[in-house]
Amino acid sequence: MDAKTLSAKLKRIGGQGYGAYKELKGVYQFSEGTLFIDKVQSDPFAPPSLLRLKIPGDLAQIPSHFYNNPSRKVGLENYLAYKASQLAQKFSRKIGTGKGGLIKVHGPGQEILPRTALELDDNGGIELRFFVGLPAAGRRILAKEAQKILLDYLPKLAKALCYPELDHTFLKAFVEINEDADFLRDRLKALGLIAFVADGSILPRASGIDPKPAKNAVPFKAPDSLAVEIDLPNRGRVRGLGIRPGVTLIAGGGFHGKSTLLRALELGIYNHIPGDGRELVVTSPLAVKIRAEDGRKITGVDISPFINNLPLGLDTKSFTTDCASGSTSQAANIMEALELFADVLLIDEDTSATNFMIRDLRMQMLVSKEKEPITPFLDRVRELYEIFGVSSILVIGGCGDYLDVADTVIVMDNYLPKDATIEARNIIQKYPSNRLKEDVPPFKKPNSRYFLPESFPKVSKSPKAKSRDTVLWGKEVIDLSAVEQIVSVDQTRAISLALPLLAEQIKQGKNLLEGLNFIEMTVKTKGLKCLSGMPRGDLAFFRPMELAAALNRLRSLRVKDA
Numbered sequence: 352m353d354a355k356t357l358s359a360k361l362k363r364i365g366g367q368g369y370g371a372y373k374e375l376k377g378v379y380q381f382s383e384g385t386l387f388i389d390k391v392q393s394d395p396f397a398p399p400s401l402l403r404l405k406i407p408g409d410l411a412q413i414p415s416h417f418y419n420n421p422s423r424k425v426g427l428e429n430y431l432a433y434k435a436s437q438l439a440q441k442f443s444r445k446i447g448t449g450k451g452g453l454i455k456v457h458g459p460g461q462e463i464l465p466r467t468a469l470e471l472d473d474n475g476g477i478e479l480r481f482f483v484g485l486p487a488a489g490r491r492i493l494a495k496e497a498q499k500i501l502l503d504y505l506p507k508l509a510k511a512l513c514y515p516e517l518d519h520t521f522l523k524a525f526v527e528i529n530e531d532a533d534f535l536r537d538r539l540k541a542l543g544l545i546a547f548v549a550d551g552s553i554l555p556r557a558s559g560i561d562p563k564p565a566k567n568a569v570p571f572k573a574p575d576s577l578a579v580e581i582d583l584p585n586r587g588r589v590r591g592l593g594i595r596p597g598v599t600l601i602a603g604g605g606f607h608g609k610s611t612l613l614r615a616l617e618l619g620i621y622n623h624i625p626g627d628g629r630e631l632v633v634t635s636p637l638a639v640k641i642r643a644e645d646g647r648k649i650t651g652v653d654i655s656p657f658i659n660n661l662p663l664g665l666d667t668k669s670f671t672t673d674c675a676s677g678s679t680s681q682a683a684n685i686m687e688a689l690e691l692f693a694d695v696l697l698i699d700e701d702t703s704a705t706n707f708m709i710r711d712l713r714m715q716m717l718v719s720k721e722k723e724p725i726t727p728f729l730d731r732v733r734e735l736y737e738i739f740g741v742s743s744i745l746v747i748g749g750c751g752d753y754l755d756v757a758d759t760v761i762v763m764d765n766y767l768p769k770d771a772t773i774e775a776r777n778i779i780q781k782y783p784s785n786r787l788k789e790d791v792p793p794f795k796k797p798n799s800r801y802f803l804p805e806s807f808p809k810v811s812k813s814p815k816a817k818s819r820d821t822v823l824w825g826k827e828v829i830d831l832s833a834v835e836q837i838v839s840v841d842q843t844r845a846i847s848l849a850l851p852l853l854a855e856q857i858k859q860g861k862n863l864l865e866g867l868n869f870i871e872m873t874v875k876t877k878g879l880k881c882l883s884g885m886p887r888g889d890l891a892f893f894r895p896m897e898l899a900a901a902l903n904r905l906r907s908l909r910v911k912d913a
Contacts, residue, residue, distance in 0.1 A: 385404070385405040556614075634695065657686075827906055
């Protein structure tokens with residue numbers, strides 16, 4: 352079918368009840384490409400219709416060097432999705448009732464992520480997946496307005512994605528930045544690093560709710576003693592702060608940039624768009640942010656390395672609670688991360704349980720070890736690194752005892768880092784804490800857990816992402832507000848679709864790690880689009896860590912006894 356056929360259909364159904372829009376479902380050939388109307392919404396207030404535009408490579412004309420490896424291809428796809436989302440927003444306007452007039456492309460935020468909004472084929476052909484609210488007055492079809500969207504705006508959108516219409520400088524920046532960041536992250540281990548922050552990076556954000564870079568922020572610059580240089584494929588030689596394995600403390604006065612640096616590191620698992628300021632801030636892809644999380648569900652987690660001998664003989668080798676405390680939740684978050692082979696723990700004193708982090712000498716004297724079930728993280732952090740190779744980067748503002756266990760101490764002063772390691776060691780010599788290292792049994796890394804098949808909601812509908820923070824699965828509400836490395840509702844949406852697939856693996860007898868590995872390999876092989884029966888454009892990359900975090904917070908989850 353062609354554009355004339357679509358136009359004729361619209362004229363015929365104009366003024367009819369909204370259900371007549373179903374007749375538009377199909378494939379239409381334009382000179383600018385091919386339009387697929389895959390799913391038509393049931394009424395003006397329902398989720399918008401699913402559409403696709405396909406532009407063949409000979410029309411798109413994008414030179415192959417922009418997508419000749421996976422890194423460059425993802426950068427290009429994100430640039431094109433970004434441009435499409437800006438144009439869609441320009442064309443979108445409120446028409447009639449419900450979602451009428453909406454044109455929505457899920458482009459990138461500050462992070463460059465593999466996403467389903469736009470996919471490039473091996474020949475440079477483009478498939479754009481997006482959403483349209485078909486317009487109506489009440490529940491009567493507005494045919495002229497629908498024609499404007501489908502036969503005017505969408506062909507213009509398709510044409511705008513072809514190479515002659517693109518901002519070639521911005522396109523090149525997306526592609527090269529993504530390639531350089533991937534190159535750098537892949538070489539962290541060879542460089543003897545777990546993280547890198549390039550000189551000139553802008554780490555502060557505009558506000559707590561605006562992730563864009565702050566204006567007039569102080570550019571980052573590494574001290575010479577901690578500086579590392581590396582040659583990148585596009586940027587050439589760059590210098591920056593290299594954080595080495597072990598225990599790294601980030602100290603400094605309030606409002607001097609401690610937590611800002613840690614936040615940049617925790618999001619260094621992702622690449623960032625041009626102009627974000629954190630384009631060359633990269634962290635090990637297995638780094639996990641750890642925090643206290645009062646009230647969270649914990650299911651069958653061995654928290655005994657940190658918490659043992661609870662009153663009433665409560666078992667901490669397979670600890671379960673519907674309402675965790677700060678200390679038990681933080682212990683569980685660490686053990687769940689270790690279950691998935693996390694190699695860097697990122698911890699901020701401000702979001703930690705104080706009694707989990709430290710017990711100073713005076714408290715040790717007041718409450719004997721026999722009466723205290725908590726082994727502070729302070730007494731385990733060296734063991735985690737020296738025996739298991741798990742590094743920790745900690746923001747510490749008020750607990751000087753952590754100086755005793757640190758390999759590197761960074762002091763932030765007006766958002767600039769200073770190497771204070773030697774100074775810290777001198778302070779230790781001059782002012783010993785005299786704290787007693789608590790006698791604890793050896794740390795044992797957790798085994799992957801098995802869960803009961805009846806753990807999962809018995810509903811036919813897939814879980815639904817209500818927001819970045821919330822997944823609704825039947826009557827179960829999964830709270831992800833404390834899972835800070837999820838940055839987009841598109842990730843949460845993809846996680847929600849992956850949950851039933853993970854549940855299916857667990858029902859077949861796989862443990863959590865085996866189930867996650869299956870999902871990861873399936874997505875890697877078939878792409879994110881395999882998670883949905885429809886070719887939808889609102890899914891983004893997630894790590895197994897965040898999928899596991901969602902499962903771990905499912906309140907109906909039940910562990911299978913060993």
